[in-house]
Amino acid sequence: MNTAAIEIKNVSKTYRGESAPVLDDITVTLEAGEFVCLLGASGCGKTTLLNLVSGLDVSTGGSIEKNGKVSVIFQESALFPWLTAGRNIELALRASGVEKAKRKERALELLRLVHLEHAYDKRPHELSGGMKQRVAIARALAQDAKILLMDEPFAALDAITRDFLHEEISTVWKERGLTIVFVTHNVREAIRLGQRVLLLSSKPGRIIREWNVDLPQPRNIDDPAVATLAAEITTELRKEISRHATR
């Protein structure tokens, strides 16, 4: 049963006052339950594309159709610092119309899912970067989102924590049947997580290549097969970047 979760057709985006488009004629379909990684150098419009899909920004051309509720996980956790971890999740539940009596129980359930049930009463500043991102994942799930847009969510974390979170998000993705769009500039991270990796060019942003990652899950970021594919993608990425060098 493969219905499209997101259908992006001929989408372009030009910021006001700029002549060159950031995104140019992007067309891509994401099947429900797919894990797709968007890869590209900085300035390639990865974040812009996510903002268009989430509705935080509007495109200047083309259409985006979504099948299911969308939530976003930002690079920084974006947890509200005046609320405890539990209350952050309960606010999302409230916004989704969950009745008050059920919120605490649901929040604890979601925290348990990311192994943080003991952090219900903790404030964001008392949590490590990795813990904050796990609460952010739980908060996104509280919205009952079927589509999760992740904007370099683990970029600011140390390698050990990032490794755990790769495992965490893979598990949550499988268990919940989510559709995930994961933006990163880390080639190995993209291969570790994605079923498909899309490479975006910069200025203007176009999808220039696409790889299907057929390696069995769970994958290890140090697997030779990952390394081989990473080398191939990195070569393409470098080709794209050197195109911009002015001589």
Next chain:
Amino acid sequence: MQPVDTVERNDLATLEAGLDALESSSVQKASLGTRFVKAAVPAVLSIAGLLAIWQVLYALKIWPEWKFPGPADVWRSLRDQWEQGLVWSAVRNSVSRGLIGFAMSAIIATPLAILITRVGFARTVLRPILSGLQQLPSVAWVPAAIIWFGLTPSTIYAVVILGATPSITNGLVNGIDQIPPLYLRAAKVLGLRRLDNIRRVVLPAALPNYLTGLEQGWAFAWRSLMAAELIAISPALGNGLGQTLETGRQLGDMSLIVTAILLILTTGILVEKLGFAPIRRRVYRNRGLAVA
């Protein structure tokens, strides 16, 4: 497959629990006694120092006693006032007027600030007026207020409100303007309804600056109140700290004037220390901000 999956999940849970424990810091709070001593000792020392200097200057007899009374004279004056019940009634009257005026200012300023941040036109029109008002010493309003409202409490409240409202409004406007865009985007993603968004995201996010505005607003309210009380004197208004100052001037009683000054100062400090400081400390600590 199920058991394997479960094992994997438990593994991850253990790993994450280990890392979480390593990365969570447990801060030991100093005991209440230690904190009190740390706060009180410097205060007591500086007050004792000032009293000593005062006493030395008095003992040198540089100025005549009616111009420069010593600590003992002021203490006697304070005790007299206290025994007549005048200290309590003046402080009570002034503080309650100040607080009522301050509360009314906050009630006016809060929706005003929200309006300014939500409606572009309101910002264009009101912001310059508020900045102007903030520059104007509110004592300038006293004569006008007396003509408009007579020697009634309304005059005093009008002056206090005109003094305090601009600071509170500006504090909240700055607070809302300075909310990190990330929080607003996160709120948009959550899909909060308009009122929910203001109540549960915008106002809490602006709270630290709002508190600063309120504190400043209180300082202005207290000053405006003293100015108004000093000028607007009538039996209908009763006793107040400002009126006590004026009584001292009329009687040529310098000890009484110094007593009133000390009471105004102490009351202001107590309201700040007992009213605002604990709230500010709590808000800042909850968010992991350095307590200023």
